[in-house]
Amino acid sequence: MITAAEPLPDTVDGEHALVLFTQMLRVRRFEEKSAEMYSKGNIRGFLHLYIGEEAVGTGIMQSVAPQDAVVATYREHGHALLRGIPMNAVMAEMFGKQEGCSRGRGGSMHLFDKATRFIGGNAIVGGGLPVAVGYALAAKMRGTDAVAWCIFGEGAMAEGEFHESLNLAELWQLPVVFCCENNFYAMGTALDRSESETRLVEKARSYRLDAEVVDGMDVLATEAAARRAADSARSGNGPYFIEFQTYRFKAHSMFDAERYRSKEEVHEHELHGPLRTFAARLSASGLLDDDKRATLEAEIAAEIEAAVAFAEAGTPEPVDDLTRFVYSEVQP
């Protein structure tokens, strides 16, 4: 049952709220198309969808400045798009074409873009955390005000790299924002079956980080939390930890039979999904009606169709290039 949605608070700029909604919608539709392309066989390998979690990445990216770096996981299509990697390049990457943002060498799990300082797509759970810490160390040593945004799932918090990284970041007061996307499952393992302490912020606090937990289904909340974190990290207060409580609506990857949770549980969360609830609030505030929605959908659909066409028309990298980029081509 959806109760009547509350309008947005007066403090929220209507235009901006629509932008947030559009960004989330764009990611959602992109992911749906990705799933479709997967079933058609155009995308292969592992594909991890962000459906249900869009409010997290959308909220975070509002505070990511051009000089900042983003280090993400294999569930990163949304982050890549929100960071500004062109959709064409992301889709082409998943199609394995050389027009892709990693020339087809990375695929869905390894989107990279030097221009926007998008430092991967890391598919080792926990593997990105030390890298983000190092990027922040460089930023601090070079005297810039760049922040490293490190995005990972709650599953990573059981890894040693999480603990090593938080300790080091706090010890050296580095500008890292640790963004934990807690969707309550690491593949099929529920949080309370993998963590002795499920209040995740307590783990961060034990390393003396400033830490907060927010509703990751509410884009206004995620945006506000990311802004607090950015302000803090950028002004020299060291690292910051945010737990975004969210939920993954789809399977872990396309290989997952979802034996570990019930359809009812998923359905319950879908009712409170980030797009559905925010759309209702926008309507209640008179910012979104059927016409407006249709226009947005059409614009996004057109962009996605164009990206698919671009990816289809893309070229496979010649096999002769296979051993390029094992080492840098320009040697001193």
Add this chain to the structure above:
Amino acid sequence: MNSSEPTAMREITYREAAREALHEALTNDERVFLMGEDVGRYGGSYAVSLGFLEEFGPERIRDTPLSESAFVGAGIGAAIGGMRPIVEVMTVNFSLLAADQIINTAATYLHMSGGQINVPLVIRMATGGGLQLAAQHSHSLENLYAHIPGLKVLTPATVEDVRGMLATALADPDPVLIFEHILLYNRKGLLAEQAGAVDIDRARVRREGTHVSLITYGGSLWKCMEAAELLAQQGIEAEVLDLRILRPLDDESIIATVSKTHRAVIVDEGWRSGGISAEITARIHEQAFYELDLPVQRVCAVEVPIPYAKHLEDAALPQVEEIVAAAKKVVNGHD
């Protein structure tokens, strides 16, 4: 420099030469910093960075917590972020706790990103046995890293190389691992007053010979030099090839020496199974099969975790007598 002028030489330990190299790097490039366990206040576990903390300060001589994965990974991130970190891992055994970052991250990012994200990181670590440190401090796992595309693996055996390889490694756009054999630190050698950067591409013949090639690297180089001396007394002229770099291997120099002597002994402190000696044997087989008069011989560590007791450790590691025996076997065709 005028080549007719004799180069002034001085005697120096390997440790001191390594230290000079680091000192120069820190002095010449603000982006360079040293990070690792006990590199600062303690002075480095092999005393290579003694006094650096006072000279360069804690920003650039960074003592880290015991978190190999985090500080090696932080080195990667800092390298991507525009710095030129030198990360010290106490010994190669501990680097296994950072194997994820070295193998899954440093070695992959350039390729996986389609050529965009290079990682100009230098990692130094101690390797090898001979100090009775037993099975968790004595292994020669550089073999393992030499298996990994995307890494460069250097094994300086001489004072000239430990002095000169660091600068070249720092100028390299990609991750470079430098392995310093623990028995070398106190070893003395002659170094030119003006010694500087050296190449990290080619193997080097350390002793010319015509009867047999001893192919080796790192700590085993000096055992081979000693063996060559003993062999010479028995009328066998051994050529000693110091590989210097385990990845990428300098095939040309390996094939050249084998084509000259037609007999080869490979000496490696790593284990024989699946190690670099197996790789070199295969390459000789592939590229110079008809140059060989007799099958390649190998002197490697015995396939056990390196034990503590002196007599057992000695028995486990390649020794001069074994090298001599192996060389005589390929030269004479029998033991």
